[in-house]
Amino acid sequence: MPMRIRKTTKKAVSRMWREWLAVDIKAYGEKRGREIYKESRERKKKITLGAFDGKKLLGYASGEYSRGIAHLASLFVAENARGGGIGEKLVKAYETRAKRLGAHTLTVNTTGPLKNLGFYRKLGFKTESRYCNKRNKIEFIRLYKYT
Numbered sequence: 001m002p003m004r005i006r007k008t009t010k011k012a013v014s015r016m017w018r019e020w021l022a023v024d025i026k027a028y029g030e031k032r033g034r035e036i037y038k039e040s041r042e043r044k045k046k047i048t049l050g051a052f053d054g055k056k057l058l059g060y061a062s063g064e065y066s067r068g069i070a071h072l073a074s075l076f077v078a079e080n081a082r083g084g085g086i087g088e089k090l091v092k093a094y095e096t097r098a099k100r101l102g103a104h105t106l107t108v109n110t111t112g113p114l115k116n117l118g119f120y121r122k123l124g125f126k127t128e129s130r131y132c133n134k135r136n137k138i139e140f141i142r143l144y145k146y147t
């Protein structure tokens, strides 16, 4: 029968996991290979934190932890609450939570026009890459920080 690529399920591909373990052990050695294999089987975990004044939400940080990396997908502080340290506190709390889940690195994406690079630099983020989104021509910046 000729080979055909088609949609399948996670369950169906799981029969290849045993072979993955052998590849990881070959690449990283017995101990680290088993750790990496175990990490790759972990479920993704959502992180959602809010900054509150009583019941009023002033800002939030949300994202996802997966395989040692916590991506900060969305960070927002209400306009009238900006400049008072809430954004910084949210990112720091996000980092603490991510570390507890096992993160060794945080990542975040931003764009040139938002002019937030100084904010992230202040918090210890470094530029991983920059590129131009070819659809809208906006500069895209990916940042990372080791926890």
Ligand SMILES: CC(C)(COP(=O)(O)OP(=O)(O)OC[C@H]1O[C@@H](n2cnc3c(N)ncnc32)[C@H](O)[C@@H]1OP(=O)(O)O)[C@@H](O)C(=O)NCCC(=O)NCCS
Residues within 6 Å of the ligand: 075, 076, 077, 078, 081, 082, 083, 084, 085, 086, 087, 088, 089, 109, 110, 111, 114, 115, 116, 117, 118, 119, 122
């Ligand atoms: C970016 C954002 C989250 C920052 O939150 P914030 O509460 O205003 O920031 P903070 O007050 O905690 O700022 C912490 C420090 O970073 C500095 N900072 C804040 N925004 C900055 C910026 N755009 N460029 C350079 N420095 C900045 C502050 O001056 C402060 O420094 P200081 O401690 O020396 O005074 C907020 O402006 C926001 O929600 N913007 C709209 C949404 C957005 O752009 N989200 C991020 C998407 S990538």
